[in-house]
Amino acid sequence: MIIAVDAMAGDHGPGVIVEGTVQAARQFDVQILLVGLPSELEKHLARCDARGLPITIHPASQVVDMEESPAESLRRKKDSTIRVAFELVQQKKADAVISAGNSGATLATAMFTLGRISGLRPAIATVMPTLKDPVVMIDVGANVDCKPSHLYQFGLMGSVFSSTIFSKERPRVGLLSIGEEHSKGNQQVKKAHDLLATSKLNFIGNVEGRDVFKGNTDVIVCDGFVGNVCLKLSEGLAESMMEMIKKEMSESLAAKVGYALSKTAIDRFKKRVDWAEYGGAPLLGVKGVAIICHGKSGAKAVKNAIKVANNLARENFLQNMEKAISNFGLVESSDNHEA
Amino acid sequence: MIIAVDAMAGDHGPGVIVEGTVQAARQFDVQILLVGLPSELEKHLARCDARGLPITIHPASQVVDMEESPAESLRRKKDSTIRVAFELVQQKKADAVISAGNSGATLATAMFTLGRISGLRPAIATVMPTLKDPVVMIDVGANVDCKPSHLYQFGLMGSVFSSTIFSKERPRVGLLSIGEEHSKGNQQVKKAHDLLATSKLNFIGNVEGRDVFKGNTDVIVCDGFVGNVCLKLSEGLAESMMEMIKKEMSESLAAKVGYALSKTAIDRFKKRVDWAEYGGAPLLGVKGVAIICHGKSGAKAVKNAIKVANNLARENFLQNMEKAISNFGLVESSDNHEA
Numbered sequence: 228m229i230i231a232v233d234a235m236a237g238d239h240g241p242g243v244i245v246e247g248t249v250q251a252a253r254q255f256d257v258q259i260l261l262v263g264l265p266s267e268l269e270k271h272l273a274r275c276d277a278r279g280l281p282i283t284i285h286p287a288s289q290v291v292d293m294e295e296s297p298a299e300s301l302r303r304k305k306d307s308t309i310r311v312a313f314e315l316v317q318q319k320k321a322d323a324v325i326s327a328g329n330s331g332a333t334l335a336t337a338m339f340t341l342g343r344i345s346g347l348r349p350a351i352a353t354v355m356p357t358l359k360d361p362v363v364m365i366d367v368g369a370n371v372d373c374k375p376s377h378l379y380q381f382g383l384m385g386s387v388f389s390s391t392i393f394s395k396e397r398p399r400v401g402l403l404s405i406g407e408e409h410s411k412g413n414q415q416v417k418k419a420h421d422l423l424a425t426s427k428l429n430f431i432g433n434v435e436g437r438d439v440f441k442g443n444t445d446v447i448v449c450d451g452f453v454g455n456v457c458l459k460l461s462e463g464l465a466e467s468m469m470e471m472i473k474k475e476m477s478e479s480l481a482a483k484v485g486y487a488l489s490k491t492a493i494d495r496f497k498k499r500v501d502w503a504e505y506g507g508a509p510l511l512g513v514k515g516v517a518i519i520c521h522g523k524s525g526a527k528a529v530k531n532a533i534k535v536a537n538n539l540a541r542e543n544f545l546q547n548m549e550k551a552i553s554n555f556g557l558v559e560s561s562d563n564h565e566a
Numbered sequence: 567m568i569i570a571v572d573a574m575a576g577d578h579g580p581g582v583i584v585e586g587t588v589q590a591a592r593q594f595d596v597q598i599l600l601v602g603l604p605s606e607l608e609k610h611l612a613r614c615d616a617r618g619l620p621i622t623i624h625p626a627s628q629v630v631d632m633e634e635s636p637a638e639s640l641r642r643k644k645d646s647t648i649r650v651a652f653e654l655v656q657q658k659k660a661d662a663v664i665s666a667g668n669s670g671a672t673l674a675t676a677m678f679t680l681g682r683i684s685g686l687r688p689a690i691a692t693v694m695p696t697l698k699d700p701v702v703m704i705d706v707g708a709n710v711d712c713k714p715s716h717l718y719q720f721g722l723m724g725s726v727f728s729s730t731i732f733s734k735e736r737p738r739v740g741l742l743s744i745g746e747e748h749s750k751g752n753q754q755v756k757k758a759h760d761l762l763a764t765s766k767l768n769f770i771g772n773v774e775g776r777d778v779f780k781g782n783t784d785v786i787v788c789d790g791f792v793g794n795v796c797l798k799l800s801e802g803l804a805e806s807m808m809e810m811i812k813k814e815m816s817e818s819l820a821a822k823v824g825y826a827l828s829k830t831a832i833d834r835f836k837k838r839v840d841w842a843e844y845g846g847a848p849l850l851g852v853k854g855v856a857i858i859c860h861g862k863s864g865a866k867a868v869k870n871a872i873k874v875a876n877n878l879a880r881e882n883f884l885q886n887m888e889k890a891i892s893n894f895g896l897v898e899s900s901d902n903h904e905a
Contacts, residue, residue, distance in 0.1 A: 358806050368744060371752040405707060405794040413710040413791045436798030440806035452752045453792055455744040459775030460796055464803050467697050467779035472811075481827045488824030489815055 228256075228540045230533055231321035233312040234263035235290045236328025237529075238522045244327065245271035247529025252280040254530070257537045260285040260321055262312040287311035293522060297331035301339055309333055313340040316515040323536035325507060327520035327529065334369055334510065334519070341515040344548065346557040348377045349512030350451065351519060352388055353458055359442025363389050363398075367454035367508060378402065378419035378448050379558045382428050384511040385446035387551045391542045392535065398445035401434035403453060409433065415450065423448070427555045506531030509539065511548075516540050567595075567879045569872055570660035572651040573602035574629045575667025576868075577861045583666065584610035586868025591619040593869070596876045599624040599660055601651040626650035632861060636670035640678055648672055652679040655854040662875035664846060666859035666868065673708055673849065673858070680854040683887065685896040687716045688851030689790065690858060691727055692797055698781025702728050702737075706793035706847060717741065717758035717787050718897045721767050723850040724785035726890045730881045731874065737784035740773035742792060748772065754789065762787070766894045845870030848878065850887075855879050 230251075234244045241263060248259050249272070258281040261268055268284050289304040300307060309328050315321040317340045326333045334349075343349050350366035365385040370377060382400045389398035402420055404412040409420050411433060423430040434444050439457070449457070476486040506528060507520035516539045518532045569590075573583045580602060587598050588611070597620040600607055607623050628643040639646060648667050654660040656679045665672045673688075682688050689705035704724040709716060721739045728737035741759055743751040748759050750772060762769040773783050778796070788796070815825040845867060846859035855878045857871045 358809060371744065403795060405791060436795040437802030439799055440802050452744060453795060456742060456775040456792060457795065457799055460778055460799060461803055463776030463779050464800055468807055470697060476828055482830065485824040485827030489821040491821065
């Protein structure tokens with residue numbers, strides 16, 4: 228598989244992106260098109276000792292800043308690294324694309340270049356660790372004001388993603404709400420419950436916030452506002468808890484020794500709750516495989532995003548999606564029956 | 567202060583409620599009216615050796631089940647422990663009330679007996695631990711479909727609560743959203759941002775999920791759907807993380823010894839993230855001090871809820887609220903200017 232990587236994006240600059248790319252090229256069976264300013268990328272590649280690896284630089288002359296307006300950048304920067312990387316997929320010169328850039332601009336570029344799959348509202352999925360298998364949460368930020376039919380579409384897309392990546396046969400789809408009974412939730416969620424309950428998806432009903440990390444659900448559906456808040460809340464809480472534990476552990480000699488002795492266990496635990504382990508967040512519902520990475524992605528996150536992109540492309544994710552649409556059917560939004 | 571306690575509620579039955587009440591009566595300067603079936607309560611009081619403590623049984627003959635419909639229970643059970651406990655506050659025979667019962671029924675009973683403060687939409691606040699001082703989150707479940715003006719009202723009420731309980735002079739009020747810029751959020755949140763930004767509250771702008779546990783905000787405003795999801799997600803994640811740590815720590819001898827040595831530190835940490843430490847969740851916006859406890863509250867949570875109820879009553883929370891309404895002004899909802 229050929230993966231296009233927007234190399235100039237992210238909070239840490241091209242250095243970590245190139246590093247992650249080199250790690251991926253060493254570990255996985257992939258070819259990489261590294262999109263960016265050749266002079267700069269050559270410098271970083273040399274530093275990483277990338278000779279002999281299947282990495283090719285694909286030039287693009289403009290960089291979209293993290294704060295730039297998505298619409299503006301799309302209009303003005305026709306040779307931006309984001310745009311060129313996505314166009315490689317559109318032109319079938321690459322099988323998938325990843326970007327850690329301005330996420331609004333990435334989203335807009337994906338819509339503009341790849342286009343949406345008819346009948347689907349594109350959404351961002353993310354994978355979160357649980358006590359059992361990881362869970363897919365969708366949408367975590369592409370759509371802040373959703374209709375019930377969009378939530379059904381998220382369930383469908385999340386289901387195909389879970390089948391493709393985690394080989395789940397009939398992924399259990401739950402609807403994030405504030406109680407298990409179908410009568411619980413806001414207007415949007417109650418209507419979405421009805422749509423999901425009468426669909427052919429393996430819908431297990433409402434799930435609550437406390438269920439997310441138990442691992443009894445494969446796909447959790449929510450609107451992009453709620454999902455984004457949940458994602459960042461979880462990241463923030465996990466980080467704060469690690470900080471609190473470390474602080475408490477540094478306050479007595481016994482605890483310090485204890486910390487040292489349990490270091491491996493603590494590291495294993497850290498790895499388990501480390502979001503970078505799961506790579507970026509796939510943008511589902513567009514006509515191409517695209518992974519959006521956190522702006523603050525380090526090399527490990529980039530490497531893992533390439534792994535996810537590679538797996539999705541290899542497992543024919545887009546064809547699986549088409550099959551699922553014809554199996555499960557679409558519920559399209561219509562303002563007639565949705566308030 | 568006199569606190570009315572609905573003693574028959576909660577998932578664990580009256581035993582733990584009585585136990586928490588007895589602990590509170592020993593530690594704090596309170597008088598308790600224990601509302602429930604006298605024969606049963608006497609038995610539990612005897613078991614806890616409550617002689618000489620300022621605890622009086624106040625009889626009520628009916629119990630509202632956890633699954634009962636709020637409207638139904640309000641109509642049919644006029645001598646329920648929830649209702650009688652709230653009526654004690656309404657009739658000025660108690661200064662505050664706490665219940666760990668059916669939260670829908672508790673909410674409905676509070677509205678029916680105490681009534682709402684004119685111009686305010688009652689909401690449930692909760693206190694969450696952070697890296698610095700605890701933060702007040704409001705609403706965490708009373709209102710699942712909110713108007714922007716309600717979010718302003720939550721900011722006002724949360725602000726008064728924070729001042730009263732944590733002696734904050736000008737509590738920093740943040741609006742939960744998906745980005746710091748005022749342009750980020752859904753329709754409801756963007757309009758609420760405008761209302762809060764032009765108010766006299768100490769509004770610090772949007773905060774993200776990751777900011778909740780940093781402790782740089784005193785009051786976090788959100789609708790009751792988002793707040794309830796966040797609250798349960800945080801509880802679930804904290805519990806799952808503790809479970810993961812314990813599991814990792816039990817997998818090697820070194821780690822086991824390490825765990826034993828760091829036990830005190832881990833216990834201090836557990837206490838820090840233990841929701842029961844912060845007691846129940848106050849229902850703000852009604853004409854009386856009322857605390858709603860988690861159904862699964864143990865004795866410690868009940869004791870701490872009584873402490874919070876006592877502090878709110880002692881610090882003249884209701885008068886502070888009236889003062890704040892006249893200082894900060896009200897924004898009432900009107901369907902004309904709110905979509």
